[in-house]
Amino acid sequence: xxxxxxxxxHISRANQPPPTPTHAQQQILITMxxxxxxxxxxxxxxxxxxxTEPKKVEAEAEPEKKEAVKExxxxxxxxxxxKLDEVDxxxxxxxxxxxxxxxxxxxLYGETLLDVGTGKKTWKERGIGEARILRHREHQRLRFxxxxxxxxxVIANHALDPRIKLExxxxxxxxxxxxxxxFADGELEEKVFALxxxxxxxxxxxKGKYEEHQKEMEALLAGEDKPDESGKVDEAAEALSxxxxxxxx
Numbered sequence: 001x002x003x004x005x006x007x008x009x010h011i012s013r014a015n016q017p018p019p020t021p022t023h024a025q026q027q028i029l030i031t032m033x034x035x036x037x038x039x040x041x042x043x044x045x046x047x048x049x050x051x052t053e054p055k056k057v058e059a060e061a062e063p064e065k066k067e068a069v070k071e072x073x074x075x076x077x078x079x080x081x082x083k084l085d086e087v088d089x090x091x092x093x094x095x096x097x098x099x100x101x102x103x104x105x106x107x108l109y110g111e112t113l114l115d116v117g118t119g120k121k122t123w124k125e126r127g128i129g130e131a132r133i134l135r136h137r138e139h140q141r142l143r144f145x146x147x148x149x150x151x152x153x154v155i156a157n158h159a160l161d162p163r164i165k166l167e168x169x170x171x172x173x174x175x176x177x178x179x180x181x182x183f184a185d186g187e188l189e190e191k192v193f194a195l196x197x198x199x200x201x202x203x204x205x206x207k208g209k210y211e212e213h214q215k216e217m218e219a220l221l222a223g224e225d226k227p228d229e230s231g232k233v234d235e236a237a238e239a240l241s242x243x244x245x246x247x248x249x
Contacts, residue, residue: 091152096134099142100209102202104131106146106155109192123194126155131195131206133160133213142217144210156193158182162218166207169194174203 106126111118127148135142146156158180169175175196182191197203 093134093145095138096136099133099135099213100206101130101132102197102206103129104146104198104202104206105196106131107194107196109194127151127153129155131156133209135213140220142213142220154184156182157184160210160213160217162214162221164214166210169196172196173200174198176203176207 105128107123108126109123110121112122112124115122127150129147129149131144131146133142134145142160144156144158144160145154147153148155161180164178164180166176166178169177175194177192177194179190179192181188182193183189195206197206
């Protein structure tokens, strides 16, 4: 009897409708269904991003190809409107040889632009450059020449006159002062120069070379002014007078 009663109870429970879920259970089911529906959309978005990235790469590569085409070298040739001929510029030193050269700074004692006509004279800087002594290859004359190193402008140009005396500058053992007739500005003018060197040794070396070549210039001038005692000049004149041209014959 008990077995039959249990079987009948089991059958009656199976035939009963399922219990209705509570409110909390319904909320859990709703969220689970929402998550299942959201997952396919995320995969679609990822797929769309992956598909759009190759397109962007291709779109960026196209301008680079266009730029590479633009960078091709042009073969066009253009002739100048005005043709300039090459001109040989002479500095007047082609026939001279440099005997010595010293880097130094040159000063000139004279009036400044603001003091022109007032008689007020001061030391003004002429420039930095190479102070050189040159000898002409033909007539052996010597001169002192200095150019400003940046502009190559002549700032001192005078013959190595034996009467010039280098005097020490007051308060400095590496500079010399002298007066001479200079031709740097295109006219023969009496000027007073001061030349300053890097140290005392260079200054003393310059003075020694300057005075040495002054003696050479003195001997050269003495030979030019010396009377013709041997009579060679008269013999040459007689020989020239004895020559006859084709017209005279």
